[in-house]
Amino acid sequence: xxxxDEQFATLSAQLxxxxxxxxxxxxxxxxxAARTGYSALVSAAFSIAVDRRFAKNGxxxxxxxxxxxxxxxxxxxxxxxxRTAERVILAVYTDEQIDDIDPRTSFETQLVLLAALIADxxxxxxxxxxxxxEARQVADQWLx
Amino acid sequence: xxLLTGSAQxxxxxxxxxxxxxxxxxxxxxxxxMREALRRLAGPQAMDGLLPLIYEAFVIAVQQKFGPAFxxxxxxxxxxxxxxxLGEGAELVDPVTAEAEVLLALGQRVPASADxxxxxxxxxxxxxxxxxxxxxxxxxxxxxxNQARQNTGRRAVSAQPTE
Numbered sequence: 664x665x666x667x668d669e670q671f672a673t674l675s676a677q678l679x680x681x682x683x684x685x686x687x688x689x690x691x692x693x694x695x696a697a698r699t700g701y702s703a704l705v706s707a708a709f710s711i712a713v714d715r716r717f718a719k720n721g722x723x724x725x726x727x728x729x730x731x732x733x734x735x736x737x738x739x740x741x742x743x744x745x746r747t748a749e750r751v752i753l754a755v756y757t758d759e760q761i762d763d764i765d766p767r768t769s770f771e772t773q774l775v776l777l778a779a780l781i782a783d784x785x786x787x788x789x790x791x792x793x794x795x796x797e798a799r800q801v802a803d804q805w806l807x
Numbered sequence: 808x809x810l811l812t813g814s815a816q817x818x819x820x821x822x823x824x825x826x827x828x829x830x831x832x833x834x835x836x837x838x839x840x841m842r843e844a845l846r847r848l849a850g851p852q853a854m855d856g857l858l859p860l861i862y863e864a865f866v867i868a869v870q871q872k873f874g875p876a877f878x879x880x881x882x883x884x885x886x887x888x889x890x891x892x893l894g895e896g897a898e899l900v901d902p903v904t905a906e907a908e909v910l911l912a913l914g915q916r917v918p919a920s921a922d923x924x925x926x927x928x929x930x931x932x933x934x935x936x937x938x939x940x941x942x943x944x945x946x947x948x949x950x951x952x953n954q955a956r957q958n959t960g961r962r963a964v965s966a967q968p969t970e
């Protein structure tokens with residue numbers, strides 16, 4: 664089953680900074696379908712965002728610096744585990760294995776990092792739309 | 808994880824001159840000095856005074872760096888800096904442990920790792936970076952280490968059982 668419009672709208676609202684709308688849409692998501700469609704969409708968006716930021720110059724030091732920067736932004740972001748965060752980033756473009764990381768932890772960590780990656784990228788509305796469309800396309804391929 | 812507030816230290820642990828020489832060599836990056844001190848540290852209890860000395864030096868350095876006002880963000884960034892300095896060796900320092908050690912040194916009550924070796928590795932790495940950051944000259948390093956030695960002695964006395 665491909666990514667639904669509701670799942671797409673939910674992530675769009677979050678990454679565009681419309682947090683009230685995001686929370687409302689998230690509450691309305693079908694929890695069973697969200698485990699596949701929404702998770703796939705988040706993971707696809709995360710992979711693309713990481714690839715754009717780190718693939719060309721992604722030594723471990725830059726990843727460590729980025730994760731610490733994200734964790735230093737707020738008490739909430741400080742709660743993500745630094746090693747887990749570094750590993751889920753490295754897993755996108757290196758042979759880092761993350762099978763031992765609990766899927767829920769991995770998902771929540773990716774979501775925090777994704778928000779930071781998008782905020783740092785400073786996309787305007789058309790660029791964010793283009794980014795999300797690409798993520799949806801990748802997620803749909805994974806789900807097909 | 809256990810809630811700890813300082814270093815575990817056996818009553819009667821003493822810091823020897825060789826421990827001082829070793830730690831000074833480590834901080835100054837003088838491998839020859841360290842190796843020679845290690846060679847001369849012999850016997851089953853020869854290393855016992857070193858970990859408490861490292862801990863006290865670490866606490867003094869952390870408090871010197873941050874003073875009474877600090878933020879969690881500053882601690883996170885310091886630990887990231889430590890791991891960046893280590894490069895490929897970043898794996899040697901567990902970031903959560905290192906952050907907890909710094910916060911404990913600053914008087915915060917946070918869960919610390921129960922693994923003394925992991926804690927000591929974090930303390931040593933952070934101490935190293937802070938000393939370089941503060942750009943301490945030889946006299947300042949000597950003062951720090953002497954203070955650490957005194958504190959180790961005081962802690963050992965206060966840990967002695969009273970009759």
